[in-house]
Amino acid sequence: xxxxxxxVPMALLLGLSGxxxxxxxxxxxxxxxxxxxxxxxxxxxxxxK
Amino acid sequence: MAETPDLxxxxxxQDDGTAHLDLAVEGIDCAACIDEIEGGLCNLxxxxxxxxxxxSHRLAVEWRDGDVSPAHVVxxxxxxxxxxxxxxxxxxxxxxxxxxxxxxxxxxxxxxxSMNIMLLAVSVWSGNVTDITPETRDFFHWLAxxxxxxxxxxxxxxxxxxxxNALRNRRTNMDVPIVIGILLALTVSVVETIHSAEHTYxxxxxxxxxxxxxxxxxxxAMRRKTRTVAGNLASFRAEVAHRIEESGEIVLLPTAAxxxxxxxxxxxxxxxxxxxxxxxxxxxxxxxxVTGETxxxxxxxxxxxxxxxxxxxxTLTLLVTAAGKxxxxxxxxxxxxxxxxxxxxxxxxxxxxxxxxxxVVHTAAAATALTWIATGASVHDALITAIAVLIIxxxxxxxxxxxxxxxxxxxALFRAGVFLNAGDAFERLxxxxxxxxxxxGTLTLPTMTVVNAGDxxxxxxxAAGRLALSSHHPLxxxxxxxxxxxxxxxxxxxxxxxxxxxIVEGREMRLGSPAFCGAQILADRAVASDPLASVIAFSxxxxxxxxxxxQALRTDAGxxxxxxxxxxxxxxxLSGDRPxxxxxxxxALGIALWHGGCKPADKIAMLESLKSEGRKVLMVGDxxxxxxxxxxxxxxxxxxxxxxxxxxxxxxxxxxxxxxPVLSTIEIACRAQRLMRxxxxxxxxxxxxxxxxxxxxxxxxxxxxxxxxxxxxxxxxNALRARGRVPEPTPGAPSSHSVPAAQGA
Numbered sequence: 001x002x003x004x005x006x007x008v009p010m011a012l013l014l015g016l017s018g019x020x021x022x023x024x025x026x027x028x029x030x031x032x033x034x035x036x037x038x039x040x041x042x043x044x045x046x047x048x049k
Numbered sequence: 050m051a052e053t054p055d056l057x058x059x060x061x062x063q064d065d066g067t068a069h070l071d072l073a074v075e076g077i078d079c080a081a082c083i084d085e086i087e088g089g090l091c092n093l094x095x096x097x098x099x100x101x102x103x104x105s106h107r108l109a110v111e112w113r114d115g116d117v118s119p120a121h122v123v124x125x126x127x128x129x130x131x132x133x134x135x136x137x138x139x140x141x142x143x144x145x146x147x148x149x150x151x152x153x154x155x156x157x158x159x160x161x162x163s164m165n166i167m168l169l170a171v172s173v174w175s176g177n178v179t180d181i182t183p184e185t186r187d188f189f190h191w192l193a194x195x196x197x198x199x200x201x202x203x204x205x206x207x208x209x210x211x212x213x214n215a216l217r218n219r220r221t222n223m224d225v226p227i228v229i230g231i232l233l234a235l236t237v238s239v240v241e242t243i244h245s246a247e248h249t250y251x252x253x254x255x256x257x258x259x260x261x262x263x264x265x266x267x268x269x270a271m272r273r274k275t276r277t278v279a280g281n282l283a284s285f286r287a288e289v290a291h292r293i294e295e296s297g298e299i300v301l302l303p304t305a306a307x308x309x310x311x312x313x314x315x316x317x318x319x320x321x322x323x324x325x326x327x328x329x330x331x332x333x334x335x336x337x338x339v340t341g342e343t344x345x346x347x348x349x350x351x352x353x354x355x356x357x358x359x360x361x362x363x364t365l366t367l368l369v370t371a372a373g374k375x376x377x378x379x380x381x382x383x384x385x386x387x388x389x390x391x392x393x394x395x396x397x398x399x400x401x402x403x404x405x406x407x408x409v410v411h412t413a414a415a416a417t418a419l420t421w422i423a424t425g426a427s428v429h430d431a432l433i434t435a436i437a438v439l440i441i442x443x444x445x446x447x448x449x450x451x452x453x454x455x456x457x458x459x460x461a462l463f464r465a466g467v468f469l470n471a472g473d474a475f476e477r478l479x480x481x482x483x484x485x486x487x488x489x490g491t492l493t494l495p496t497m498t499v500v501n502a503g504d505x506x507x508x509x510x511x512a513a514g515r516l517a518l519s520s521h522h523p524l525x526x527x528x529x530x531x532x533x534x535x536x537x538x539x540x541x542x543x544x545x546x547x548x549x550x551x552i553v554e555g556r557e558m559r560l561g562s563p564a565f566c567g568a569q570i571l572a573d574r575a576v577a578s579d580p581l582a583s584v585i586a587f588s589x590x591x592x593x594x595x596x597x598x599x600q601a602l603r604t605d606a607g608x609x610x611x612x613x614x615x616x617x618x619x620x621x622x623l624s625g626d627r628p629x630x631x632x633x634x635x636x637a638l639g640i641a642l643w644h645g646g647c648k649p650a651d652k653i654a655m656l657e658s659l660k661s662e663g664r665k666v667l668m669v670g671d672x673x674x675x676x677x678x679x680x681x682x683x684x685x686x687x688x689x690x691x692x693x694x695x696x697x698x699x700x701x702x703x704x705x706x707x708x709x710p711v712l713s714t715i716e717i718a719c720r721a722q723r724l725m726r727x728x729x730x731x732x733x734x735x736x737x738x739x740x741x742x743x744x745x746x747x748x749x750x751x752x753x754x755x756x757x758x759x760x761x762x763x764x765x766x767n768a769l770r771a772r773g774r775v776p777e778p779t780p781g782a783p784s785s786h787s788v789p790a791a792q793g794a
Contacts, residue, residue, distance in 0.1 A: 004185070004188070008192060011165070011168070012165060012192075012196070015161055015164070015165050016161070018161070019157060019158065019161040022157050023154065023157065026150065026153060026154065026157075031153070032102060032104075033102040033103055033104045033105070034104055035103045035104040036083065036101065036102060036103030036104055039080035039083065039103060040080075040083060040103075042080060043080070043083065043084050
C-alpha cells in the first residue's frame with residue numbers, strides 16, 4: 001500500500017490543477033458570453049487582424 | 050432623424066489614449082450578426098476593437114480617442130441594420146455580476162472537494178467491509194480533513210454570512226440550521242479522525258455544500274439574466290432632450306447628461322424627458338403617463354411639469370429641477386416610503402418553514418443524545434448518533450425545494466415576456482384573489498390610435514395616414530400609424546396651430562383641426578358619438594372625414610379580464626382619470642367595481658380597505674401616481690411602458706401590447722407555488738423516514754450520502770415541472786418591436 005503515498009498526492013495535484021484552470025478561465029471572462037462562444041466557433045474569419 | 054444626439058457622456062476615456070463605449074444592440078438574432086457587426090466596425094478607421102456579447106446583446110467598442118465619434122459608431126451600426134443604444138451599466142447589475150462570479154468560485158471549490166473526498170470515502174466504505182488497515186483508513190481520513198476544512202471555510206462563506214446576518218437581526222433563516230449542521234459535522238469528524246474511528250462525515254458535509262451552492266448559483270444566474278434584459282430595455286428607452294446652451298445654441302443630448310439648472314427646449318409632439326418648471330411658452334400637455342388623467346392640462350410660465358408628459362400645442366422652455374421637488378413627486382415619494390416599509394414585513398415561505406424546522410431538528414438531536422445516554426450508551430456513541438440526526442436533517446432538499454422552483458418558473462415567465470424583480474413574488478402572486486387595474490396605459494395602450502378607422506373610407510384613411518407622416522402633432526402620429534404606404538407626400542406645409550396641407554393629384558389635402566379642414570359639422574357629430582375622444586379632421590378636395598383618436602383598450606383586455614374572473618379573481622379599476630372616462634371602459638370589460646379621480650393616497654386607502662377585508666391584491670399599474678399603490682399592494686405588475694420609478698416598485702414587469710402576461714403570470718405562479726409545497730412535502734417526508742433511522746443509529750456516512758443526494762435529485766426533478774407543458778405563444782417576447790414606449794425622439 002506504500003504506493004498510495006505518492007499516488008494520492010498526485011491525484012490531488014491533478015484535481016487542484018483542474019480547479020486552478022477553472023478559476024483562471026473564470027477570471028479571464030470565458031464564461032461571460034457562453035452563447036457567443038458556441039457560435040463563434042463556426043465563423044472562419046477569426047484570422048482577421 | 051437627421052439630428053444625432055451627442056453621446057460623449059457615455060464614452061469612457063482610458064489613460065492610453067483610447068476611448069471605450071458600451072452599447073446595447075437591438076435586432077441580433079443569428080450568429081452571422083456577430084461577424085457583420087464586429088467586422089463592419091473594425092473596418093472603420095480608428096476603431097481598435099469591437100466585441101459583441103451574444104448572450105447579453107451588448108457591444109463594447111474601443112477606438113483611438115479623436116479618430117471616431119460615438120455618433121459615427123452608432124450611425125455605422127444603423128447602416129448595417131442594427132439599432133444601438135449607449136448603455137451605462139447600473140450598480141445593481143455590477144453587484145449581481147460580482148456575486149454570481151463569487152458563487153461560481155465557491156461552487157467550483159465545493160465541487161473539487163466533494164469529488165476528491167468522495168474518492169477517499171468510497172475507498173474507506175469498501176475497505177471497511179473488506180480488509181482496509183486502520184493505518185490506511187486514518188491516512189484517508191486525515192487527507193479528507195485536509196481537503197474539507199479549507200474547502201468549507203471558503204465555499205461555506207455565502208451561508209456563514211447569511212446566517213450571521215439573520216442572527217444579528219434576531220431572526221432565523223434556512224441558513225442557520227445549515228451552518229450549525231455543517232460546523233457540528235466537521236467538528237465531530239475531526240474528533241473522530243483523531244480517535245481513528247471508522248466513520249467520518251467529511252464527504253456528506255462538502256456534498257451538502259455543493260448541492261446548496263448549485264441552488265444558489267442557479268437562482269443568481271436567473272436573476273442576472275432578467276436584470277440584463279431589463280437593463281437593455283431601459284437603454285432602448287433612453288430618451289433625448291434639446292438643451293439650450295449658454296450661447297443659445299441647441300444641442301441634442303441623452304437625458305442622462307442633463308443637470309439641474311439646465312434649460313431644455315420641448316417642441317410640440319415631443320415627450321417631456323425631465324421634471325422641470327416652465328420658463329416661457331404656453332402649451333397643453335398630456336400627463337396620462339404620470340397621473341392617469343387623459344384630459345390635457347394647460348401650462349404656462351412657472352407651471353411644474355413632469356417627465357413622461359406629452360407636449361401638444363406649443364414650444365416650451367423648461368428649467369430642469371432635481372427629481373422630487375414637485376408637489377406630486379413629494380407626495381408619491383412620501384407614500385412610497387411608508388408602503389415599502391410595510392411590505393418588508395412579509396416573511397418568505399422557506400423562512401417560515403425554517404422558523405419551525407430549526408428548533409424541531411435541534412430538539413430531535415438533543416432528544417437523541419439524551420435517550421441514548423439514558424439507555425446506557427456511552428456519551429461518545431450518543432453524541433455521534435445525535436450528529437447523524439443533525440446531518441441527515443440538514444435541510445439540503447428543503448433548501449433546494451424553493452429556489453429551484455423559483456428559477457424554473459422565472460424561466461417560464463421570461464418566455465411569456467414577464468421579468469420578475471423579486472424572487473419571493475411567486476408566493477405572493479399565488480395568493481392573489483383580487484386584481485386591481487389602473488386604466489390609462491394599463492388596460493388601455495399607452496399610445497393613441499384611431500378608434501373609428503372602420504367607419505372611414507379606406508382610401509381616405511390611407512391618404513390621411515400618409516399626410517400625417519409629415520406632422521409632428523401627437524394626434525397626427527396616431528393617424529400616421531394607419532398608413533401602409535410609409536412615404537410622406539412632397540411639399541407638405543405645416544401651419545402652426547392648424548394642421549398640415551399639401552396638393553395631391555391636383556386637389557388640396559388638409560389634416561388638422563376641424564375648422565382648418567372646414568369639417569366642423571362632421572367633427573361635432575363625431576364627437577357627440579364619443580365625447581372622450583379627440584377629433585382630427587381630414588379633407589381632400591370636397592371629401593371630408595373626422596377621425597376620432599384616443600387610447601384604445603389593449604386588444605385582449607376583455608378576454609383576459611373574463612378569464613381572470615373565471616379563475617375566481619375579483620377585478621377592479623382604480624384610476625386617476627375622471628369617472629366619465631372610465632365608465633365606458635369598465636362597461637366594456639364588465640367590471641362593476643371601479644373608482645375614478647383617485648389621487649395616489651386614495652389608491653392606497655382603497656387598497657388598505659381591501660386588505661382589511663382579508664383580500665390579497667395584485668395591483669397592475671403604470672403611472673407615476675401608481676408607484677405607491679404598487680408598493681402597498683400585496684404584489685404588483687407593471688407594463689414595460691411604465692414610468693421608471695413605477696417599474697422599480699413593481700414585483701414584475703411585462704412586455705408587449707397585450708394584457709395576457711397578467712394571466713400567465715398568475716398561472717405560472719400558482720403552478721410554482723403548488724410545486725414548492727410538493728417539494729417541501731417531499732423534503733419533510735424524507736425527514737420523517739430518515740430521522741427515525743438516524744435516531745436508532747442506522748445512519749452511516751454511506752446512508753447519509755445516498756439519502757441526501759437522492760432527496761435533492763427528487764426535489765430538483767420535481768421542480769422542472771414548473772416549466773409547464775407547452776410554452777405559450779409569446780407575442781411580447783423580448784424583441785425590439787414589441788416595446789411600445791420606444792418613441793423615437
